[in-house]
Amino acid sequence: MLNYSLKRLASAIPTLLILITVAFFLIRIAPGGPFDSEKGLPAEIEANLEAKYQLDDPLVIQYFRYLGDIARFDFGPSFHYRDWTVNQLIAQGAPVSFTLGGIALILAFVVGTLIGVWAALKQNSLSDYLTMSVAMIGISIPNFVAAPLLILLFAIALGWLPAGGWDGSIQRMVLPAIALSLPMIAYVARITRGSMIEVLHSSFIRTARAKGMPEHEVLLRHALKPALLPVISYLGPAAAAILTGSVVIERIFTIPGIGSHFVQGALNRDYTLVMGVVIFYGVLIIALNYLVDLLYAWLDPRIRYDR
Amino acid sequence: MTARAAETEATERQLDIFEQAMDKRTVKGRSLYVDAWHRLKRNKAAVAGVAILLFIIILVTFGPMLNPWDHEIPDWDNYSTPPSLETGHVMGTDALGRDLFERVMVGGRISLLVGIIATLVSLFIGVAYGAVAGYLGGRVDNWMMRAVDAIYALPFMFFVILLMVVFGRNIFLIFVAIGAVNWLDMARIVRGQTLSLKNKDFIEAARVSGATEWHIISRHIIPNLLGVVVVYVSLTIPQVILVESFLSFLGLGVQEPLTSWGALVNEGAQELETAPWSLLFPATFLAATLFAFNFLGDGLRDALDPRDR
Numbered sequence: 001m002l003n004y005s006l007k008r009l010a011s012a013i014p015t016l017l018i019l020i021t022v023a024f025f026l027i028r029i030a031p032g033g034p035f036d037s038e039k040g041l042p043a044e045i046e047a048n049l050e051a052k053y054q055l056d057d058p059l060v061i062q063y064f065r066y067l068g069d070i071a072r073f074d075f076g077p078s079f080h081y082r083d084w085t086v087n088q089l090i091a092q093g094a095p096v097s098f099t100l101g102g103i104a105l106i107l108a109f110v111v112g113t114l115i116g117v118w119a120a121l122k123q124n125s126l127s128d129y130l131t132m133s134v135a136m137i138g139i140s141i142p143n144f145v146a147a148p149l150l151i152l153l154f155a156i157a158l159g160w161l162p163a164g165g166w167d168g169s170i171q172r173m174v175l176p177a178i179a180l181s182l183p184m185i186a187y188v189a190r191i192t193r194g195s196m197i198e199v200l201h202s203s204f205i206r207t208a209r210a211k212g213m214p215e216h217e218v219l220l221r222h223a224l225k226p227a228l229l230p231v232i233s234y235l236g237p238a239a240a241a242i243l244t245g246s247v248v249i250e251r252i253f254t255i256p257g258i259g260s261h262f263v264q265g266a267l268n269r270d271y272t273l274v275m276g277v278v279i280f281y282g283v284l285i286i287a288l289n290y291l292v293d294l295l296y297a298w299l300d301p302r303i304r305y306d307r
Numbered sequence: 308m309t310a311r312a313a314e315t316e317a318t319e320r321q322l323d324i325f326e327q328a329m330d331k332r333t334v335k336g337r338s339l340y341v342d343a344w345h346r347l348k349r350n351k352a353a354v355a356g357v358a359i360l361l362f363i364i365i366l367v368t369f370g371p372m373l374n375p376w377d378h379e380i381p382d383w384d385n386y387s388t389p390p391s392l393e394t395g396h397v398m399g400t401d402a403l404g405r406d407l408f409e410r411v412m413v414g415g416r417i418s419l420l421v422g423i424i425a426t427l428v429s430l431f432i433g434v435a436y437g438a439v440a441g442y443l444g445g446r447v448d449n450w451m452m453r454a455v456d457a458i459y460a461l462p463f464m465f466f467v468i469l470l471m472v473v474f475g476r477n478i479f480l481i482f483v484a485i486g487a488v489n490w491l492d493m494a495r496i497v498r499g500q501t502l503s504l505k506n507k508d509f510i511e512a513a514r515v516s517g518a519t520e521w522h523i524i525s526r527h528i529i530p531n532l533l534g535v536v537v538v539y540v541s542l543t544i545p546q547v548i549l550v551e552s553f554l555s556f557l558g559l560g561v562q563e564p565l566t567s568w569g570a571l572v573n574e575g576a577q578e579l580e581t582a583p584w585s586l587l588f589p590a591t592f593l594a595a596t597l598f599a600f601n602f603l604g605d606g607l608r609d610a611l612d613p614r615d616r
Contacts, residue, residue: 149590
C-alpha cells in the first residue's frame with residue numbers, strides 16, 4: 001500500500017510538468033502582450049517594462065526561471081493588477097472559491113446518493129423512472145443555463161434570494177451552490193442507482209436477508225459501502241467539473257473567486273496570473289485524484305496495488 | 308461451492324441444447340446489430356430522443372427558409388419585443404431588434420455542426436491511437452497509454468480556453484481544439500476492446516491465412532469496434548455541444564454575426580430582467596438537444612453493450 005502510494009505520487013510529477021510546460025508556451029505564443037493598450041506604448045517604455053519583468057530574455061530561459069520560481073512557491077507579480085502578486089490574488093480568491101465549491105460538492109454527493117439509493121430501492125417503479133428522467137434533465141441542462149434560470153425564478157420573479165454578489169452570508173451562497181451542483185447531483189444519483197441495484201442483486205445481500213437481518217441493517221451495513229465505490233471514483237471528475245463550472249458560475253453571480261481570474265487573465269495576457277490559476281487548479285485536481293485512488297484501495301480490499 | 312458450480316454447469320448444458328434446437332429451427336440468425344436495433348426500438352426514452360432530434364434538425368435546417376427575417380439585419384421597429392404573431396417575430400427580438408427565431412435556428416446549425424465535426428475529429432484520433440496501442444501491445448502500448456493517463460489528469464477545459472485565446476476565435480479551430488482534447492476516452496475504450504479482440508480465434512485464423520497487419524486492423528478489428536464507437540459517438544456529441552456553448556458563453560467561441568446556442572444563452576442572461584424570452588428559447592433548445600442525445604446514447608449503450616446481455 002505504501003509502495004503503491006509512493007509510486008502513484010511519483011507519477012503525478014510528470015503530469016504536473018506537462019501541465020506547466022504546455023500552459024506556459026501556449027500563453028506565450030498567443031499574439032499580443034500584457035502591456036498592449038489602445039493607444040500603444042512608446043517602444044522605449046515597452047522595452048523598459050519588459051526588462052523590468054524580465055520578459056526580454058529568450059523564452060526558454062524565462063521558462064526555466066519560472067520553474068525555479070514556482071519551486072519556491074513564488075508565482076510572480078500580476079501584470080494586470082499592478083500592485084498585486086499572483087500569490088496574493090490566489091490567497092484572496094481561494095477561500096471564496098473553496099467555500100462555494102465545497103458546499104456544491106457536499107450537496108452533490110449527499111443529495112445525489114440519497115436520490116440514487118431511493119430510486120434503486122424502488123427499481124422499475126414509476127417514481128424510479130420519474131426521478132431518473134429528472135436526473136437526465138439535470139445532466140442535460142448545463143450550469144451556465146441553469147444559473148440564469150434560477151436567478152430569473154428565485155431572484156427576479158419570486159424575490160426570495162439575492163441575484164449575485166458575495167459577502168459570506170448563506171443567502172448569497174444558495175443559488176450559486178445549487179447551480180454548480182445540479183448536474184453533479186444528477187450524475188451521482190445515476191451512478192448510485194446503477195451500482196446499488198447491482199449490489200442488491202448480489203449473493204451476500206441475499207444471504208444477509210436470508211439470515212433474517214432487518215432490511216435497514218442490510219442496506220446500511222452491507223449494501224451501502226460497496227455501492228458507494230463507483231461514486232467515490234467520480235469524486236475526481238466531479239472536482240474538475242466544479243473547478244471549470246466555477247469559471248462561469250463566479251462570473252454569472254459576480255463572485256470574487258479564482259475562477260473569474262482565469263478567463264480574464266487569459267484575455268489580458270496576464271501571463272503570471274493565468275499560469276498561477278492553471279497550476280493551482282492542476283495541483284488540486286491531481287491531488288484529489290490521488291486521494292481518490294488511495295481511498296479506493298483502502299475501501300475495496302479486493303484491489304491490491306503492490307505489484 | 309462445488310455444488311453451485313455443478314448446478315450452473317448443468318443449466319449451461321441445458322441452455323446449449325436449447326440453443327442448438329433453436330438454431331435448427333430458425334433459418335437465419337439475427338446479427339448483433341439487428342438484435343440491438345430491436346432492443347433500441349423498444350426503449351421509449353431513446354425513441355423519444357430520436358424524435359426530438361429529428362424535429363430539431365428539420366426545424367434548424369428548414370426553419371430559416373420559411374422565416375422572412377435575417378439573423379443579422381435588425382427590424383428597426385421592434386427592439387426587444389416579446390414573442391408575438393402580430394409583429395411576425397414568433398420568438399420575439401433581441402436588444403438590437405434581430406429576430407430571435409432566426410438567430411436560434413442559425414445558432415442551432417452551428418451548435419450541431421460543431422458537435423458532429425468535433426466528435427468526428429476526436430473519433431478519428433481516438434480510434435487510430437487506441438487501435439494501434441491495443442494491437443501492438445507490449446511496451447509501445449504501455450508508453451502510449453501512460454501518455455494518455457498523463458494528459459487525462461489535466462484540467463482540459465483550461466487548455467481549450469487557452470487554445471481559443473491563443474489562436475483567435477476561429478470556428479474551425481473550435482472543431483479541432485475540442486476534438487483534439489476529447490479523444491482520450493475514445494482511445495482508452497478502443498484500446499481495451501482491441502486488446503480483448505486480438506486474441507480471439509478469428510484473428511488468429513486471419514493471421515495464419517497470411518493476412519497483413521493492416522488488413523487485420525482495417526477488416527477485422529475496426530468493424531468489431533463499431534458498436535462501442537457508435538455508443539461513444541452518441542454520448543460525445545452532446546458533450547462537445549456543451550463545451551462549445553460553454554466557450555461561446557464566455558465569449559470565446561463563435562463570433563458575431565454568427566451565433567450559437569451558447570452565445571445566445573449568454574446574451575439572454577444579460578437581458579434577463581427586461582427580455583426573459585431571449586434566455587428561455589435558446590436555453591430550451593440547447594437543453595432539449597442535450598437531453599435527446601443523452602437518452603439516445605443511453606439507449607444505444609443498453610442495446611449494444613455486450614456486458615449487459
